[in-house]
Amino acid sequence: MAEQDDGVGLLRAFGRQLKLLRERAGLSRAQLGARLGYGEDLIASVELGRRIPRPELIDRADHELNAAGVLIAMKDEVARARYPAFFRDAAKLEAEAVELQSYDTHVVNGLLQTEEYMRALLAMRRPLLEESVIEQRVAARLARQELFAARISPLMSFVMEESVLLRRLGGAAVMRGQLEQILLVGQRRNVEAQVMPLDREDNAGIDGGFTLFTRKGGEQVGYMETQGHSTLVTDREEVRALASRHGIIRAQALTPRESLAYVEKLLGEL
Numbered sequence: 001m002a003e004q005d006d007g008v009g010l011l012r013a014f015g016r017q018l019k020l021l022r023e024r025a026g027l028s029r030a031q032l033g034a035r036l037g038y039g040e041d042l043i044a045s046v047e048l049g050r051r052i053p054r055p056e057l058i059d060r061a062d063h064e065l066n067a068a069g070v071l072i073a074m075k076d077e078v079a080r081a082r083y084p085a086f087f088r089d090a091a092k093l094e095a096e097a098v099e100l101q102s103y104d105t106h107v108v109n110g111l112l113q114t115e116e117y118m119r120a121l122l123a124m125r126r127p128l129l130e131e132s133v134i135e136q137r138v139a140a141r142l143a144r145q146e147l148f149a150a151r152i153s154p155l156m157s158f159v160m161e162e163s164v165l166l167r168r169l170g171g172a173a174v175m176r177g178q179l180e181q182i183l184l185v186g187q188r189r190n191v192e193a194q195v196m197p198l199d200r201e202d203n204a205g206i207d208g209g210f211t212l213f214t215r216k217g218g219e220q221v222g223y224m225e226t227q228g229h230s231t232l233v234t235d236r237e238e239v240r241a242l243a244s245r246h247g248i249i250r251a252q253a254l255t256p257r258e259s260l261a262y263v264e265k266l267l268g269e270l
Contacts, residue, residue, distance in 0.1 A: 007081035008133060012049030014074050019047045021065040036060045050132045052082040052139050082140040086230040090211070090223045093232075094144065099214035101157040101246050103205050107169065108178060109158050110141050111148075112185055112193075117178045118142075120170025148188065159194045159205075159246070159253050165266055176270045179263050186260050194253040195262055204248040212242055 022032050022043075029047070030040040036057060045051035053061075055075055062071040083091045094100065094111075102109050107121060118141050122134045129137070147153055165182075168175045186193035196203060210233075211223045222233030222242045233239055254262060 007084065007136070008049060008130075010074075010077060010081040011052065011136070014053070014071075014078055015047040015049040017074070018043075018053075018061060018065075018071065021061075021067050021071070022047075025065050027065075032061070032064065035064050050135060052136055053078060055079065082136055082143065084137070084228070086225060086228055089232055090213075090225075090230065091140075091144065093213040093215070093221055093223065094147070096215055097154045097213040098216050099155045099157075099212075101212040101214075101243075102159070103209050103211075103246060103249055104158070104160045104164055105205070105209040106161075106164065107167075108160065108164055108182070111145055111156070112158060112178075112182055113141060114174075114177045114181045115142060116174045117170060117181075120174050124169070148185065153188075153190050156191045157194070157246070157250065158191070159196055159249050161196050161205075162198045162262075165195065165263065172270050176267065179267045179270070183260055183263050183267075186256065186263070192256045193259055193263075194250060194256055195259040196249065196253040200252055202252060204245050204252060210242055210246075212239070212246060 022029070025032075027035075028040075029043040033040045033043045036043075037060070038057060042051060046053045046057070058071050058075045058078065061067070062069060065071070080088050080091075100111075102111075107113075108117060110118075113121075115138060118138050119134065122129055122137055165179065182193055185191055196205065208224070208226070213221050213223065215221070220239045220243060222239050224231045224233070233242060253259070
């Protein structure tokens with residue numbers, strides 16, 4: 001249960017603080033929501049720790065409730081709390097990256113996932129995740145995808161095993177939407193999506209999936225995760241090996257054009 005409670009406690013603490021300040025101001029949830037431009041249900045969800053408040057909501061609430069910066073002081077921690085502990089360092093690297101390269105072997109990369117696919121994956125977790133945790137994880141993954149809307153979006157290379165696309169996780173309808181999403185994102189100028197065919201007799205990615213983040217200035221950091229645990233790779237030689245491996249993987253996979261054509265073919269078969 002520790003993984004489920006991680007981050008949830010901080011959000012509940014923020015919610016209790018918001019409620020105390022609201023009640024001190026003599027406002028109902030509906031009245032505060034009206035002042036902030038949000039619905040009563042959303043205010044209730046934030047106070048109960050079920051929703052992750054957006055930064056602008058925190059700023060407005062602090063001002064409207066004369067909180068003197070109390071809520072604003074919690075803003076960075078609230079933003080980090082939306083991610084599970086093992087992913088928080090990677091989330092920061094991802095947000096700062098000028099280039100991102102990934103190789104995925106089991107499921108579609110989180111940056112490419114549809115909301116329906118996310119929910120299907122999270123519902124499969126064992127032990128079962130609480131509904132509040134699922135909602136937070138979904139919100140966090142969707143927030144990560146704001147990278148695509150950034151004025152200067154990083155260069156991204158996604159290579160995925162063919163088996164990732166063949167698994168109908170969540171059912172045919174969910175997978176159909178996921179394949180459509182890959183096609184849509186794969187057509188962006190800064191994105192290259194590739195498929196590693198199952199019939200390849202040589203696969204440099206046999207050791208498993210990983211991600212490489214390149215920061216402004218050229219520094220690279222590797223990231224790997226499995227079973228709720230993660231590893232950041234900062235040793236220069238190890239990072240160099242990962243970068244070399246990813247280059248070979250890309251060369252062994254279908255080209256981006258061939259890959260998107262293959263995704264279209266799979267769509268036609270669903």
